[in-house]
Amino acid sequence: MQSSSKNPTSIWQTLFGHPVRAFGVVSLLLLISLAIAPAKNHFSEWRHFQKQYLSLIRTRGDAVTLQRHFHDGIQQIWLPQLGVVDRCTTCHVGLKEASLADISTQPFRRHPVIPHTSEQFGCVMCHRGQGAATTVEEAHSSTLAWEQPILPARFVQSSCGQCHRAALAGTPQLNSGRSLLTRYGCVHCHTIKLADGSAIKPTDDPPSLEHIADKTTREWIYAWLKDPQAYAVTATMPNFKLSDPDARDISAFLISNSTSIPGDTEAAKDSKAPDLTAGASLYGESFCASCHAVQNAAGNVVGGDVGPELTRIGNKARPEWLRAWLRNPRVYDAGTAMPHYRFTDQQVSLLAGFLGNKTDSDLLANVHLDAPTPEQIAHGKLLVTEYGCASCHEVNGIKKPDNFAPELTRIGSKPLPQIIFLPGMQHTLPDYISTKIRQPRSFGSALKMPQYTLAPAQIDALTTALLSLTDRAHDLPLALSVPTQPASTYQPAGKAGQLMADMACFTCHAINGRGGDMAPDLTWEGTSVQRPWLQAFLKNPGTLRPALIRRMPRFNLSDSEVTELADYIMTVYQTPAFERDAMPSSGYPPAQVEQGRQLFYSKYACQSCHIIDTKVDKGYIGPTLTQVGSRLNAAWIYHWLKDPQAMRPGATEPNRNMSDEDARALTAYLMTLKGSSKLEAKK
Amino acid sequence: MKRCFLTIFVAPLILVCAGCTHKPAPASALKPTAFGAALVESSGGKQFGATGMTLAQPVVVQVNDEQGTAVAGALVELSGPPGVSFDPQSGLTDSSGQLTANVQLGGLAGRYQLAARTFTKNQKPVELKIEEIALGYQQQVGFQLDDKYCARCHNPESSAERVSNFDNLEVKPHPFTEGDTLNKMSDADLTAIIGHGGPALNKSALMPPYGYTLSKTEIEALIAYIRLISDPPYHAAGMVYAQK
Numbered sequence: 001m002q003s004s005s006k007n008p009t010s011i012w013q014t015l016f017g018h019p020v021r022a023f024g025v026v027s028l029l030l031l032i033s034l035a036i037a038p039a040k041n042h043f044s045e046w047r048h049f050q051k052q053y054l055s056l057i058r059t060r061g062d063a064v065t066l067q068r069h070f071h072d073g074i075q076q077i078w079l080p081q082l083g084v085v086d087r088c089t090t091c092h093v094g095l096k097e098a099s100l101a102d103i104s105t106q107p108f109r110r111h112p113v114i115p116h117t118s119e120q121f122g123c124v125m126c127h128r129g130q131g132a133a134t135t136v137e138e139a140h141s142s143t144l145a146w147e148q149p150i151l152p153a154r155f156v157q158s159s160c161g162q163c164h165r166a167a168l169a170g171t172p173q174l175n176s177g178r179s180l181l182t183r184y185g186c187v188h189c190h191t192i193k194l195a196d197g198s199a200i201k202p203t204d205d206p207p208s209l210e211h212i213a214d215k216t217t218r219e220w221i222y223a224w225l226k227d228p229q230a231y232a233v234t235a236t237m238p239n240f241k242l243s244d245p246d247a248r249d250i251s252a253f254l255i256s257n258s259t260s261i262p263g264d265t266e267a268a269k270d271s272k273a274p275d276l277t278a279g280a281s282l283y284g285e286s287f288c289a290s291c292h293a294v295q296n297a298a299g300n301v302v303g304g305d306v307g308p309e310l311t312r313i314g315n316k317a318r319p320e321w322l323r324a325w326l327r328n329p330r331v332y333d334a335g336t337a338m339p340h341y342r343f344t345d346q347q348v349s350l351l352a353g354f355l356g357n358k359t360d361s362d363l364l365a366n367v368h369l370d371a372p373t374p375e376q377i378a379h380g381k382l383l384v385t386e387y388g389c390a391s392c393h394e395v396n397g398i399k400k401p402d403n404f405a406p407e408l409t410r411i412g413s414k415p416l417p418q419i420i421f422l423p424g425m426q427h428t429l430p431d432y433i434s435t436k437i438r439q440p441r442s443f444g445s446a447l448k449m450p451q452y453t454l455a456p457a458q459i460d461a462l463t464t465a466l467l468s469l470t471d472r473a474h475d476l477p478l479a480l481s482v483p484t485q486p487a488s489t490y491q492p493a494g495k496a497g498q499l500m501a502d503m504a505c506f507t508c509h510a511i512n513g514r515g516g517d518m519a520p521d522l523t524w525e526g527t528s529v530q531r532p533w534l535q536a537f538l539k540n541p542g543t544l545r546p547a548l549i550r551r552m553p554r555f556n557l558s559d560s561e562v563t564e565l566a567d568y569i570m571t572v573y574q575t576p577a578f579e580r581d582a583m584p585s586s587g588y589p590p591a592q593v594e595q596g597r598q599l600f601y602s603k604y605a606c607q608s609c610h611i612i613d614t615k616v617d618k619g620y621i622g623p624t625l626t627q628v629g630s631r632l633n634a635a636w637i638y639h640w641l642k643d644p645q646a647m648r649p650g651a652t653e654p655n656r657n658m659s660d661e662d663a664r665a666l667t668a669y670l671m672t673l674k675g676s677s678k679l680e681a682k683k
Numbered sequence: 684m685k686r687c688f689l690t691i692f693v694a695p696l697i698l699v700c701a702g703c704t705h706k707p708a709p710a711s712a713l714k715p716t717a718f719g720a721a722l723v724e725s726s727g728g729k730q731f732g733a734t735g736m737t738l739a740q741p742v743v744v745q746v747n748d749e750q751g752t753a754v755a756g757a758l759v760e761l762s763g764p765p766g767v768s769f770d771p772q773s774g775l776t777d778s779s780g781q782l783t784a785n786v787q788l789g790g791l792a793g794r795y796q797l798a799a800r801t802f803t804k805n806q807k808p809v810e811l812k813i814e815e816i817a818l819g820y821q822q823q824v825g826f827q828l829d830d831k832y833c834a835r836c837h838n839p840e841s842s843a844e845r846v847s848n849f850d851n852l853e854v855k856p857h858p859f860t861e862g863d864t865l866n867k868m869s870d871a872d873l874t875a876i877i878g879h880g881g882p883a884l885n886k887s888a889l890m891p892p893y894g895y896t897l898s899k900t901e902i903e904a905l906i907a908y909i910r911l912i913s914d915p916p917y918h919a920a921g922m923v924y925a926q927k
Contacts, residue, residue, distance in 0.1 A: 104791060109791070112734075112791075112792060112819040112820055112821065113819075113820065113821045113903075113907070114820045114821075115900070152735065153734060153735030153789075153790035154733075154734075154735035154736045154737070154787065155735075156735065157733075169823070169824045169827045169828075170820045170821070170823045170824045170827075171823075172733065172823060172827075173733055173736060302843065455739070456737045456741075456770070456785045457736065457737045457738065457739045460736060460737050546846075547835075547845065547846040547848070549843070549844060549845075602888065603888065604888070604891070605887070605888040605889045605891070607889075608836065608848070608852055608889040608890075608891070609848070618850075618851030618852075619848065619851060619852075620835075620846060620848040620851050621835050621836070621848050645896065652831060652832060654832070654891050654892065654893050654895065654896040655895035655896045656891065656892065656895065657892075657894075657895045
């Protein structure tokens with residue numbers, strides 16, 4: 001007070017008084033400000049967690065080991081090549097401690113066992129969030145500095161999909177999401193490009209609508225458009241939520257726009273009532289159910305999902321068309337997965353009668369459509385163009401639109417400011433994507449995206465697959481990406497090739513990487529089997545694996561067709577791995593045969609899966625071996641026994657690490673099992 | 684002056700306190716129109732899901748009265764350990780007396796004990812326990828291997844697609860859920876019998892060796908899966924996540 005009165009003009013003195021006191025005050029301020037940083041550090045969140053961890057492990061049996069593994073201070077994983085700077089392990093200290101399996105409180109949980117380590121890939125590669133942050137809020141949540149919050153656990157498999165393009169055993173959700181993307185036709189409208197520049201291709205085959213008037217009625221089209229799942233619960237066609245007049249106009253356009261195929265309208269010659277029992281047994285004998293499902297009285301859908309569900313096929317298919325289709329499906333649709341069965345006219349009538357009887361009287365009961373006006377047809381055409389029907393189906397006079405819907409190549413990294421959220425929705429990408437799939441039209445009534453009928457688990461799976469399409473997936477070093485096998489375009493040549501296309505062999509069998517997995521891979525079938533057996537089997541396929549419900553149907557092939565196919569298979573489908581004729585098909589010494597028999601029943605206990613003596617053996621898993629000596633080639637048996645997976649990748653039979661001598665003895669024994677069909681084959 | 688102080692400071696304080704203590708409206712504003720006496724599980728229990736994922740099948744529970752007939756309009760509440768969520772969490776039973784809810788399991792692999800609850804006329808709670816199993820990455824791999832190599836013999840149940848080989852075997856294999864037997868075997872024992880076949884432990888040769896077909900990691904994954912699904916539970920495998 002005194003000093004300020006002495007020199008009132010000095011601001012310095014007005015504020016602080018005597019210079020000595022002023023010096024003291026400023027020094028104190030400086031000291032305090034210097035203390036702020038260490039104090040902030042001392043009271044930081046991560047230190048708190050580390051202290052908690054130390055007190056948690058103190059009482060445990062292996063405290064010393066755990067303490068030795070523990071490192072004080074901020075921990076960091078730095079992977080410049082991947083752009084990863086992760087400090088997550090600062091708080092998540094027990095990630096690698098196997099003995100902490102019983103701890104369920106975060107952040108001290110042990111990380112579940114996975115094939116990668118955090119040193120290889122860091123944390124944010126899989127979990128997202130802000131790796132460099134050292135507070136929970138900044139690391140986990142969406143903040144001003146960081147848009148990508150932690151990925152909820154249920155979508156974490158999406159991260160595997162950033163590098164792994166092929167299906168992984170440990171990521172069923174991602175695998176199923178990816179197959180839904182192609183099977184439900186999402187990629188017909190939305191382009192999805194992969195890091196290598198290729199686009200994901202759809203695996204469904206929506207029918208062409210060019211000749212639809214041959215196949216079905218306008219009433220059925222109307223009912224189908226209004227609610228596809230009312231016709232077939234397994235239908236993958238989505239509901240476009242069309243108004244009655246819109247559905248009326250589209251059906252009018254499609255019918256009037258259709259061109260006819262000669263033969264489709266040919267009426268049945270006999271008009272007697274269908275023999276349903278005989279039709280049902282022909283349906284069973286032809287193994288139609290391997291591909292087509294039918295909903296039974298209990299509401300369960302039973303059968304395969306390669307072809308469409310047939311529960312109400314009688315409501316849909318015109319009888320004349322059904323007959324033409326059964327006679328030869330390739331006339332109506334050259335690329336169909338359905339084989340050409342070569343049915344006799346009588347068989348065609350039986351099956352057509354049986355299928356035509358599968359109707360639901362309620363389905364079309366309330367559909368009454370008047371003859372269409374030209375305006376309605378024109379409006380229908382406009383709607384078909386607007387809704388992008390031609391993205392999936394071929395329609396006469398309308399071209400497949402390019403990029404009909406937004407591209408989804410990098411949807412997994414879509415910036416949040418670009419997204420319009422619904423009120424009440426969480427502002428995160430996973431929530432946006434799953435809501436968009438669940439209720440696409442809720443984002444705006446003018447949107448065209450149709451409503452799919454998907455279970456919650458399927459929506460999660462689809463969201464997972466879409467979340468894997470991130471910027472990272474595209475920008476990662478190529479060496480890190482694990483590509484899928486490129487799709488094989490293998491095409492057998494010549495007349496046999498045409499025959500195989502006609503019978504749609506590739507729907508069930510794979511050869512050289514192309515084809516289905518319902519039936520055995522035939523890449524080396526020529527090495528594997530004996531010709532007489534192959535010919536007899538093609539003519540009339542018998543049962544090889546008694547436990548299987550899906551079996552090879554009989555295609556009613558002519559003798560010349562059988563010869564053609566057998567020639568081709570025996571010549572072309574030969575493995576280069578060994579000499580086919582290296583071992584004889586008979587004439588093995590009885591002692592060796594007996595040794596093989598004992599090995600079969602005692603040491604290797606093959607009877608747990610295979611049957612040789614139908615009275616004693618009961619093994620149901622592998623093929624029956626009663627006539628294996630006239631079915632398989634000796635050298636093939638020998639090499640198969642040595643290493644089944646080398647002969648057919650993915651074979652279920654375990655590799656027994658058999659000695660050469662054991663394998664030879666077993667081959668000798670198996671080759672003596674000629675069965676009763678030996679005589680037949682000789683004929 | 685004092686009165687003024689009171690009005691300025693105390694009144695807002697009371698207001699703030701009142702605001703804080705005000706509980707949010709009860710989650711279920713649903714009024715049950717009927718009451719049952721028992722709660723039974725119709726379907727959806729004992730499923731194998733993946734951690735954090737929605738189960739493939741919804742959980743369906745049914746409310747019955749004393750005579751065992753279904754009761755419509757009864758209130759059912761679902762609860763589970765932290766991390767589990769239900770859609771819907773609670774609801775009234777439909778005309779067939781059932782409530783259907785989708786369940787999303789927590790982020791850790793293990794068994795999840797869920798509970799469904801309804802009330803009798805006298806407001807007495809009736810509870811039903813439902814158990815679900817969440818498979819982590821390793822168990823998921825094990826599950827796939829089981830399906831491909833083991834289930835045909837070790838699972839006595841046949842499906843429409845596949846006939847079980849269990850009944851055909853002279854020496855019956857142990858189903859993987861048979862905790863009474865399998866829990867007594869150490870991980871080393873299981874590794875030996877999977878890798879070298881039954882004779883490795885003086886058991887039947889009908890069990891072939893898979894050591895030349897499966898990798899070490901695959902066998903570990905298979906064991907992790909077997910440990911998780913065994914009933915009664917295998918204790919060293921991990922926590923049982925239950926409500927406190």
